[in-house]
Amino acid sequence: MRTGPNIYKRKDGRWEARVLLARKPGGKSRYKYLYASTYREVARAKTNYESALSASIKITPMSSLSFSEASKEWLEAFQKKWKPATYNKYVNCLKKYILPEWEAVAAAGITQECYDALIFHLEETLSGSSLRTINTVIIGCLKHSLKCVPILCKTPTENPKNTRLVTLSEQEAARLTEALCVRSDLSAVGILLTLHSGIRIGELCALRWEDICVEQQILHIRHTLQRIQVPHAAPKQPMTRLQLGLPKNKREREIPMHPAIFQQLQNLSRIYPPSTYLLSGTEKPVEPRTIANRFKRILKDTGIRDIHFHALRHTFATRCVESNINIPALSEMLGHSSIRITVDRYVHLSRKFKQEQIEAVSFTDIVSKNPPGNSGLVSEASSRQESRQGASG
Missing domain, CATH: 1.10.443.10 (Intergrase catalytic core)
Known part of the structure; x- marks a missing residue:
């Protein structure tokens, strides 16, 4: 069957094309669905829609900002809602980890490839908590400037050695x-x-x-x-x-x-x-x-x-x-x-x-039916073995 990227033939005979509009912070994708009677028509409609969408994004004033400018506007817009320590944490995160790579990149130019490259570089040295803060900052900046999050942010995985809590004996x-x-x-x-x-x-x-x-x-x-x-x-x-x-x-x-x-x-x-x-x-x-x-x-x-x-x-x-x-x-x-x-x-x-939890689990009924030594289980296994030998003889 002839298919293209995100183009499928439906059961009713029509062709369907999907255009990715954005990825929400939770990772769920939002699509625009296009339909036509032939593959060529729906492919052309998809190409035209993507071109128009790209053009509309480029002329949007907020999306023409660099990521650095977008981050400044995001910080100014939400500073009063955050505790001072939270604001400082986001500022330091931007300066130390994100802006050195993305300062000159347009907010609308942040692609999945850009994000993946950044995280691949940082996750070698940073903890899961730091990576979650980076995700929060990136999502906040993009959502504020583009009104959507066009990338899928990776959920950090913790190193078990780092998640073990230290307590006094x-x-x-x-x-x-x-x-x-x-x-x-x-x-x-x-x-x-x-x-x-x-x-x-x-x-x-x-x-x-x-x-x-x-x-x-x-x-x-x-x-x-x-x-x-x-x-x-x-x-x-x-x-x-x-x-x-x-x-x-x-x-x-x-x-x-x-x-x-x-x-x-x-x-x-x-x-x-x-x-x-x-x-x-x-x-x-x-x-x-x-x-x-x-x-x-x-x-x-x-x-x-x-x-x-x-x-x-x-x-x-x-x-x-x-x-x-x-x-x-x-x-x-x-x-x-x-x-x-x-x-x-x-x-x-x-x-x-x-x-204490495992000791609270009762196996009384099972033990009473099969007392220590597993005699009941052994007898049952012996019976099955004798039956197989009789059948083979």
């Missing part, structure tokens, strides 16, 4: 807890609180004593503190600044206090004014980098392996899963945007949890 957690409890400084209190609440380091640094409700035994997570870049900083001016903003996903939340930390927080809340920060006891906060360095020193002094501060959050979540805590409740305490994130990240990781 039970022995390490006990040793760290013991070391923290004998210390009297507020940094030790903050680290112990993180181990028993799973809050992020920026949320810990932004925590004030007024966020700790002793009467209800609840932590109110209302802000996060992070050091961010200052866009277009003037010469001799600081390149970064501390930013106090909403927590990740822009959602405040409440976390019940764990009994292991409640009494200590209750006693200290009588000493420090409500408006002061938990980690400093003053109106000036402690930076995330500072508390992370203090945590490293405590690990070294305690003889615990060198791990990231975020491992405390992973440890809390993993212990909650192992204790069979309600997953939706855990997801809310961690501040995840969906339960799926909690399940994918923690539920399947714990060896202890998996062992």
